[in-house]
Amino acid sequence: MTRRxxxxxxxxxxxxxxxxxxxxxxxxxxxxxxxxxxxxxxTDAWVRATPGGATRGAAYMVISSExxxxxxxxxxxxxxxxxTEVHETVAVESSxxxxxxxxxxxxxxxxxxxxxxxxxxxxxxxxxxxxxxxIDIPAGGSVSLEPGGYHVMLLDLKAPLTEGETVSITLTxxxxxxxxxxxPVRAS
Amino acid sequence: xxxxxxxxxxxxxCGSGDDSSFxxxxxxxxxxxxxxxxxxxxxxxxxxLPPPEGEITLVYFGYTSCPDVCPTTLSDLRLALEQLGDxxxxxxxxxxxxxxxxxxxxxxDAYVGSFVDRYAVVRIDDPAALDAVEEPFQATxxxxxxxxxxxxxxxHSAIVYAVDPAGLVQVEWPFGTEPDAFAHDLRLLxx
Numbered sequence: 001m002t003r004r005x006x007x008x009x010x011x012x013x014x015x016x017x018x019x020x021x022x023x024x025x026x027x028x029x030x031x032x033x034x035x036x037x038x039x040x041x042x043t044d045a046w047v048r049a050t051p052g053g054a055t056r057g058a059a060y061m062v063i064s065s066e067x068x069x070x071x072x073x074x075x076x077x078x079x080x081x082x083x084t085e086v087h088e089t090v091a092v093e094s095s096x097x098x099x100x101x102x103x104x105x106x107x108x109x110x111x112x113x114x115x116x117x118x119x120x121x122x123x124x125x126x127x128x129x130x131x132x133x134x135i136d137i138p139a140g141g142s143v144s145l146e147p148g149g150y151h152v153m154l155l156d157l158k159a160p161l162t163e164g165e166t167v168s169i170t171l172t173x174x175x176x177x178x179x180x181x182x183x184p185v186r187a188s
Numbered sequence: 189x190x191x192x193x194x195x196x197x198x199x200x201x202c203g204s205g206d207d208s209s210f211x212x213x214x215x216x217x218x219x220x221x222x223x224x225x226x227x228x229x230x231x232x233x234x235x236x237l238p239p240p241e242g243e244i245t246l247v248y249f250g251y252t253s254c255p256d257v258c259p260t261t262l263s264d265l266r267l268a269l270e271q272l273g274d275x276x277x278x279x280x281x282x283x284x285x286x287x288x289x290x291x292x293x294x295x296x297d298a299y300v301g302s303f304v305d306r307y308a309v310v311r312i313d314d315p316a317a318l319d320a321v322e323e324p325f326q327a328t329x330x331x332x333x334x335x336x337x338x339x340x341x342x343x344h345s346a347i348v349y350a351v352d353p354a355g356l357v358q359v360e361w362p363f364g365t366e367p368d369a370f371a372h373d374l375r376l377l378x379x
Contacts, residue, residue: 048255048259048260048263050259051252051259051262051298051299051300051302051303052298052299052301052302053252053294053295053296053297053298053299053302054252054253054255054259054299055252055253056253056254056255057255058255058256058259083337087255087256089256089257091363092343125328125345126328126329126330126343126344126345126346127257127343127344127345127346127363128332128341128342128343128344129255129256129257129341130341147256147257147260148256148257148260148363148364151255151256153255153256154255155339187263188263188264188267
């Protein structure tokens with residue numbers, strides 16, 4: 001076999017790849033971890049790989065909407081998780097349960113810590129989750145479902161979620177209808 | 189308001205050694221948890237709390253059905269310990285379940301073991317005994333009312349406590365602390 005010049009081979013590979021990418025560049029719901037439909041766009045979807053023994057998982061993503069919309073439910077195939085809910089992690093005020101009597105802790109200014117996500121003292125009084133009936137997406141804006149905040153919760157996992165897998169998440173919106181996003185499973 | 193809060197800290201900071209160089213939270217009077225004695229739920233062996241000389245024990249109150257907060261914190265800790273390299277061999281992570289009803293030793297073992305290599309898991313069945321362990325940490329955990337499907341929500345202080353060989357909590361890291369911040373503070377503590 002004749003030896004091809006490496007550059008020629010490289011160009012051929014790039015050209016082929018470019019062809020492939022452009023052919024797949026649709027904005028329909030099977031475009032991978034980004035998906036859009038009816039004015040709603042879902043980007044950066046991912047599912048956290050579950051630690052051994054975990055029966056619940058969480059999926060995160062960013063949802064944007066031109067005209068504004070409301071996420072009303074989410075689901076995944078039942079062979080992945082028996083139930084899917086939309087939840088919000090919230091910090092409980094330390095004064096509610098009366099456990100934190102050390103007043104100086106509560107008064108500490110946010111300059112004293114370097115927590116990145118602006119939650120400063122979150123978790124000092126306790127954190128919990130609650131199911132939410134829906135998430136409003138503001139018109140022309142977006143909502144981020146991220147660790148410590150909103151998340152799609154997968155309950156009754158049928159098997160551990162391992163890195164490299166993909167979970168098909170169906171999101172239902174009030175106006176846009178359903179959007180399906182293929183979320184990769186990642187360690188973090 | 190900011191001035192009034194910062195000033196007393198500045199006063200205490202003078203001469204007490206570098207409180208401002210930590211990313212986590214330090215108290216003027218460290219919490220004393222030296223009276224806490226815990227057993228590992230897997231085999232009943234004593235948990236290294238306080239840790240031996242030259243080591244640090246991290247304590248975290250969480251639960252394995254926690255899909256968001258606990259995996260996030262443990263994942264951040266894992267990344268921080270990776271940054272430490274050999275230093276990670278002098279850090280033990282102790283996971284105390286806020287949900288003894290659902291969390292067995294086996295489940296906790298698999299769960300925590302997914303994140304870190306040196307760890308202990310603690311399961312205290314009796315609510316009063318669990319409260320007694322939480323109290324010196326000024327931590328709180330509670331289990332919510334049962335829902336129609338049998339599930340319930342758990343509330344827990346999502347803080348990682350770093351305990352030194354004297355049984356004092358040297359640093360507390362709230363939920364959301366980045367791996368770099370953990371690693372930075374752990375290096376200071378291990379020095």
